[in-house]
Amino acid sequence: MDRLNIGLIGYGVVGQGVVKAIKSRRKFLREKYETDFFIKTIADRSIAKKTPPGLENTLLTTDVNLILNDPDIHVVVELIGGLSPAKEIVLGALRAHKHVVTANKALIAECGLELFKEADANGCSILFESSVGAGIPIIRTITEGMAGNKFNGVYGIINGTCNYILTAMSKNKLTFAQALKEAQEKGYAESNPTLDISGMDAAYKLAILVFITMGKFVNVKDIYVEGINHISHDDIEFAQSLNLSICLLAIAKKIGNKLDVRVHPTMIPNEHGLATVNGVDNAIFLDSDPLGDVYIEGHGAGQMTAAMGVVADLINLGIRVDAPACIWAFNPADEVENLSLRKIEEVETRFYIRFMVIDKPGVLASITTVLGQHNISIASVSQKQENKGLTVPVVILTHQANEDQVKKALEEIAGLAVVKGKPVAIRMEKL
Numbered sequence: 001m002d003r004l005n006i007g008l009i010g011y012g013v014v015g016q017g018v019v020k021a022i023k024s025r026r027k028f029l030r031e032k033y034e035t036d037f038f039i040k041t042i043a044d045r046s047i048a049k050k051t052p053p054g055l056e057n058t059l060l061t062t063d064v065n066l067i068l069n070d071p072d073i074h075v076v077v078e079l080i081g082g083l084s085p086a087k088e089i090v091l092g093a094l095r096a097h098k099h100v101v102t103a104n105k106a107l108i109a110e111c112g113l114e115l116f117k118e119a120d121a122n123g124c125s126i127l128f129e130s131s132v133g134a135g136i137p138i139i140r141t142i143t144e145g146m147a148g149n150k151f152n153g154v155y156g157i158i159n160g161t162c163n164y165i166l167t168a169m170s171k172n173k174l175t176f177a178q179a180l181k182e183a184q185e186k187g188y189a190e191s192n193p194t195l196d197i198s199g200m201d202a203a204y205k206l207a208i209l210v211f212i213t214m215g216k217f218v219n220v221k222d223i224y225v226e227g228i229n230h231i232s233h234d235d236i237e238f239a240q241s242l243n244l245s246i247c248l249l250a251i252a253k254k255i256g257n258k259l260d261v262r263v264h265p266t267m268i269p270n271e272h273g274l275a276t277v278n279g280v281d282n283a284i285f286l287d288s289d290p291l292g293d294v295y296i297e298g299h300g301a302g303q304m305t306a307a308m309g310v311v312a313d314l315i316n317l318g319i320r321v322d323a324p325a326c327i328w329a330f331n332p333a334d335e336v337e338n339l340s341l342r343k344i345e346e347v348e349t350r351f352y353i354r355f356m357v358i359d360k361p362g363v364l365a366s367i368t369t370v371l372g373q374h375n376i377s378i379a380s381v382s383q384k385q386e387n388k389g390l391t392v393p394v395v396i397l398t399h400q401a402n403e404d405q406v407k408k409a410l411e412e413i414a415g416l417a418v419v420k421g422k423p424v425a426i427r428m429e430k431l
């Protein structure tokens, strides 16, 4: 019987979920894997003075060094999030020849390369299943199940909070604020929900997916990111009337030696699989060669969902603690080297554009003139309400149009006296 001594750093929502999962399955895990998964020490800045039931044999401390300096601890689970002190802790653990399990997407996205090298140099593994899609086994699917394939793209819904909000706004008619509050109460949102709704959480996750599929380390700052806070009920209703749904999509596509990497709200046809992904679910398409399209979906946020990704990593370590896991499934090195990011200005998609305008004759003509001057071809125009002399929404769908031209046209249109507020543009992606 082997024993895996675990040092857990960060006893928040996910940390408590991991403890709950291991405690309730310890006997089962022992029998199934002939390994005793033992949480030896838990460190947290605000650890309770009173020992929670079931943790009588676990040392509770505020001092992470009691974990890093303990030669009996085999694996450090880092669940504090953020870059610092998480990075120092993870480096400290690896240098002390401990394996690391983390759910920290910012850390892997920003410092992955450095940490993987450190892990390699110390003969250790760093596993991060819960960093993308929580417990959905997307990391392991790519790095193990699909090892040997080349990847041409990865795209999907990878922020549960945004998907929950967009679903609640469209299906339950909740306001943005009500939907966000529910997502927070259910434990889906980050402690700072701006990370979710601004699209940054998805950008971190996309950077990780790009890294492990295509081998390209993309600086998160170079990813084009747009969040969902400008999406209104008007947009959702217009989309519904057009048989479309709005999702926050993370997209990475290899086109020749250019890589398109972006996160933004996207209108997709209701028949597309991603349009049926509701609530907190995440769903990811992998475009691989020779395997083809692979699709994976499941709950992408929440305490026990995230905890089970961590537990899966721990089991993985428990059964092969002496064999560091290979986490690279890179495309051929020469292809990676030649791959450069495509600037957002070069991207072409169709657009849904909502203008809030004064309802009077000639307004549409002034808007379409500007669009025409920027070489933007119009597919349809729709004004559903009549409100003479007052403000109404007008929606224009474009044919394939260049980002840069659309941006310039919208800046110009926003300056027209008959246009109120900033036009809302949502890309309509061909998937």
Ligand code: HSE
Residues within 6 Å of the ligand: 131, 133, 134, 158, 159, 160, 161, 162, 188, 189, 190, 196, 201, 300, 301, 302
């Ligand atoms: N806050 C994230 C989400 C879950 O809503 O998807 C953790 O990654």
